[in-house]
Amino acid sequence: MAKIKKTIKTIKVDADKCNGCRACEVVCSAFHAEPKYSSVNPARSRIQVVVHRLQDIWLPVFAGEYTPAECMGRDKYVIDGKEYDECGFCRAACPSRTMFKDPDSGLPIKCDMCESDPPLSEPKCVEACLNNVLIYQERVEEVEEQTGQAELQTGLEALVDKHGLQKLLDAFALMAERSKDF
Template sequence: MARIKVDHDKCTGCRLCELACSLHHIENTFNPKRSRIKVFIEGELHYPVLAGPYTDAECTAKNMVVIAGHEYDECVLCRASCPAKPIFKEPDTEVPLKCDFCGDPPDPQCVKVCVPGALTFLPED
């Protein structure tokens, strides 16, 4: 299966990926709230997250994880859209959005505009 590798350390928080996504999926339109990738910015940390599956039930246990001395809210890193994380939904209709690798064959537009190299496309091996 093709993958997109996300290197959080390289992400500068410019959000060009959100714009490329929105333009690809909606004609002539830039709207980060309708993008299927979102960069969460918390202080000096940037988390690019690709929209995963929608679930209508939120987790019953929520995790804080510590990796290399940094504490992360797993909800922020999670790719799902759920009642506790109402992201990746059309703002007006609430229809869930999901990353589709920009079609078949996969051609993710977000990767193309990622100058710092935080997003890398790994084709099917």
């Protein structure tokens, strides 16, 4: 299989340095406002600082991929005697919680690393953090080129696992039937 080069973008979160100011939330929501910088609303930010002050928890978490289904179980971490929220480190917008959903529409939001044209040297939250909690890193990795078919198959297998093969076949039949109408 052919090898391709892929840029991996990482924001290293040094949570021990976080002082909970939420400047990252402010700038993220302003940058992603339409038009850009026309408004601010931390509830729309794609980075959220989870705060439990008296437990010494200040944890910036980035919005990841949307998932329509909850996990089968939930996790809860205790680190150095500090108990983090249920699914506290998870980045997904999922049905189990309101985090990373637009407060008005309920639609999921996701960190896009501030993709823009021309590209920024680093995401806005990283630039806004003057305490070096957020460190932007890029590296290039060689990965095997995935064929579209293989990806499709992986996706379908997940759906079969979740709903069963028969239900999926029924759904395909129905969709095929409907498509004839167009």
